Amino acid sequence: MEYNFSTIEQIARKKWKDGNVYKVSNSSAKPKYYVLDMFPYPSGAGLHVGHPLGYIFSDIYARYKRMQGYNVLHPMGFDAFGLPAEQYAIQTGQHPAITTEQNINTYKKQFEKIGFSFDWDRQVSTCDPSYYKWTQWIFLQLYDSWYNKEIGKSDRIDNLENIFNIHGNTTVNAACDEKVRSFSGEEWKAFSTLEKQNILMDYRLAYQKDSLVNWCPALGTVLANDEIVNGVSERGGYPVEKKKMSQWFLRITAYAERLLQGLDTLEWTESMKDMQRNWIGKSIGAMVSFPLKEHEEKIDVFTTRVDTIFGVTFLVIAPEHELVKKITTAEYIDAVDEYIRVCASKSDIERQSEKIVSGQFTGAYVLHPFTKQEVPVYIADYVLAGYGTGAVMAVPSGDQRDYLFAKKYNLSIIPILDTQKSENEADATKEGKYINSDFINGLNYKEATKLLIQKLEETKLGYGKINYRMRDAGYSRQRYWGEPFPIYYDTEGLIHTIDKENLPVTLPAVDSYKPTGTGESPLANSKEWVERMGPGTRMETDTMPGYAGSSWYFLRYMDPQNEDFFVSREAQGYWQNVDLYVGGAEHAVGHLLYSRFWHKFLKDNGWVNTEEPFKKMVNQGMIQGVSAFVYRYNPMHSETITPDNKDYEASFKNMYKIPPEIYISSESLQLIENKEEAEVNRFTVFLKEVFKSVGQVCVDEFEFNVSKILFSKSHVDINYVNNKLLEVGSYSDYLKKITDRPCVFFRSRDTNFYVEREIEKMSKSKFNVVNPDQIIEQYGADCFRMYEMFLGPIDTAKPWDTNGISGVASFLRKFWRLFYDDLGNAKPAGEEVTNEELKILHKTIKKVSEDLERFGFNTCVSSFMIAVNDLSKLKAISKSTLTDLIKLIAPFGPHTAEVLWNNMGNPTSVVDAEFPLYDEKYLVESVFNYPVQINGKLRANMDIPLDMPQEEIQKLVLSDEKVVKFTEGKTPKKFIVVTGRIINVVV
């Protein structure tokens, strides 16, 4: 048989399908292993070469584990709710459910071509009502729960009401809103239903509160952060404001400590854990109240350095702080308003990234809690409303931002430690003894902190506190394509939930996916939806965010068809949790934190029996695209010509009836930019001809300006590009379809047209998507799989480039030729098993096994290449060696392995073959070729038996001709032998 990958793939696929080999059972005598991929969002662009990187990786590992004797769960599904489908629906009017299903089908076809071992009977899709029924159900459980700190887990809200009935909230230790007031049992009973609802809202794990959204009045819609570029809407460039709306939140902060502690039990990379730790942002400090001079209120600040309190020379509060309006004095109202207006136009990131400190005095003063001195209150954008209390006490001697602020606004800087060097910049030291600090003078950091907190608590002006940077998770989206909330409001505004029996609450058909113009979701347009629960009632019109469905999907794979529960205890009890999770590091603090939170909540209720969802993680790097750009000359630009009078310009534009699109070869543009006269002239002549050809008169009178600003850079689809060369013919055919203007191309002097190439994230919008279909067609699935692995380590980002794929293709052919000759005849296997082949085989098994364990799949492929190169040199290879080789390669190139396995006379599938083990006895060496260094520089190589004692080695080495030359016969100061590694002589 000849090496024809398309035949081979057909045979293998048929065998797998007929044998139903990827069906996974929930009961087995084998140990279980769960390999999970982050499921994809089914984009309209189809699968691109970046997607399969992680999937091939996990597929190889899943196959390897299966060959090691595990019952492996390796499922796939679709994260199918999301913004792009909705935007596509707005443009085309097609229902997102339809386009999403089409996209899913495309993805599945592509997956099947790559030979993944997914059990498709377990597919889940988050937009499937039978799936989101349970997303809604879990949400309702969160709504009906509160976090009882006393028992360290969540509890039913009914229990809380029972406590309130007897004791009020005085005995309750809950994770709840900071501002909740205390009440007795009697008071509780006297509250109205609405009051009770509002109080319970402060305790629920899913709750409502007012919060800000990005509101774009011009587009009449709420925008995602991703849709805003430089403070304006990406579409249209309209201004964006902050708008207050009532929204759902999940009280993830209740789980902050457990989310933090749980990290220690996980086999994730330290960097991944660090990102979560920093996101959670635990800090131990104190809450301090600064009473306002002219008002009743106090300004509360959280500080991790309460010891620096005598260095406070001003207070800074966020521009959005609730007290700003109240405390600003008449004199400063205008300036404060203006400052707030400027801040509102910036995003949090822009505000934090600002290098120049800015702020505004409010005219108000607070009193220092100990010295009772007046401290001025400023607003500044570097203080964010969402973090802590939205107010900080500024200590310019110890904090650099405060220092810069103080310098700018001429505020005093008080050093507070005897070791502090704060003349030119802030010094955040904790060393030394306190000075200028009243009753803590002379104390050290630890003593001072303790005493201060004690004093604050005595005077009721503060207390010790642990603060988390993490905020509760926003759970409302003003969109159509998401899970509807099983929530409605009655005529009195009371909230009702929809019973489990009536779930799922399915998305209704709507006439238009367009925004309402009020900021509400498109569902608000549907009267049928809004009044679904009766006249005068109102269904919740917002939908759930993307992370709702993706926070628990891995549990559904365990028991996908269960209609009675999201996962049965038996199924979850068998599969436990995910043993290996493969996905991008960009999810480090989003999806991965939300999933952990949901899982802990489910655990609290006994619905799952594991505390953490993902034991081990591998983060694959992004495969980037190599975008191509063309430059288009814009002849309508006012600076195209440099007329002395404006009339020229006007008349030019008038006369100019059919403006062509003029493209310029990037190489020529480069020359023009470098002011190379010949090229500038050539282009000018070209322009004149173009203009004449379209009937432009008096061209000769114009002076063409060809500076680079007149060229607009735009993406060109990489399918029209070969390396740097543009296929002008096919590209202009394409342009004809999308523009009615004629297009002309200014080529380089060598008659080629060059494009510019840049590495970017692979995305449909950047026209740099490489579809795997063509590559698989040209090289086959196994080659594609192995090439993606061969590209480099799984965790580094790398640009896609097919230049090296021929190496893998020829490796597969060489591998095949171990079994068949050039004419496709089976080669006779070697009669004897030679030591030579065993050495090659076992060296390869060892290396591949070790590399598989440490996830270095790129070097596995290298080892295969080395093995095949070495084995090709042998006259004949025994059947047993060839068999082991097939098994070794099977996870990587399953189609080829399956067919060879078949052809060797094995009736079963190679999928269930046993992964070979290596035997150390074939690998032992008696002699090692030592590199000999003299003073750390390599000077010689010597063969020395590995069991030779050090004294003898020393004698041998020192007598070597080369060594004598470089040591100049001196006695060495040191003689280092690292057995089997290196010898270093120090003289």
Added chain:
RNA sequence: GCCCGGGUGGUGGAAUGGUAGACACGCAGGACUUAAAAUCCUGUGGCCAUCGCGGCUGUGCGGGUUCGAGUCCCGCCCCGGGUACCA
């Protein structure tokens, strides 16, 4: 700004603190062939060289630890990801 990564030939990359550049691509030369494809062989970091002896230098930049540093430590520069409504 903050948090987390990364930076090694022309390119992708390899290297438990132990011979830097494995394995590939590309390129150059050669074999086979009418030719091409395929296949095979040789060479390939840079500089110097009495180009088959050898030498110097070299892993973003500057320091340090060590017998020995791409690898560990300190200080920079640049690039990528995340930054709470892209998924």
